[in-house]
Amino acid sequence: MNVLLWILIVALFILSFIGVIYPIIPSVLLLWGGFLLYHFFLSGSGDDLTMMFWIGMLILTLLIIISDIIANSYFVKRFGGSKWGERGAAIAVIVGSFIIPPFGILIIPFIVVFIIEMLQRRTPLQALRASIGSLIGFLGGAISKVVIQATMIIWFLITIIF
DSSP: HHHHHHHHHHHHHHHHHHHHHHEEEEEHHHHHHHHHHHHIISSSOOOOOOOOHHHHHHHHHHHHHHHHHHHHHHHHHHTOOHHHHHHHHHHHHHHHHHHHHTHHHHHHHHHHHHHHHHHHHHHHHHHHHHHHHHHHHHHHHHHHHHHHHHHHHHHHHHHHHO
């Protein structure tokens, strides 16, 4: 039974990284699922994962959520995009993951931001810059998500091993 639970925990951790490419997969919830499986079914005494661990995981979870939103918004704005471009990019990432997975999360926001900026009477060059900002924002958010998720998993492993 323990082996099956460990296989499930590892699978949840792997799926969490797939969630970086497919935003519809709730990456951080999968990590928490692995932590909770260990805590309730594999941890002998139940105190392997301390309060410090859970508080740290909560903070890192919030950081993942915030970094995703901020990165996209920041780069669209930094590259000259409008508020509507920022909002459109955020929505288009989610919609894009359904339309043309996994490339839709790059292509759809790029197109949506370009169209939104053109509708706001921006020049094609300005609209293109804002669209590039949406790509950089998504990639920046994805990189930060991978780093934070890896940190969470490493912290978990260090905590249960030592």
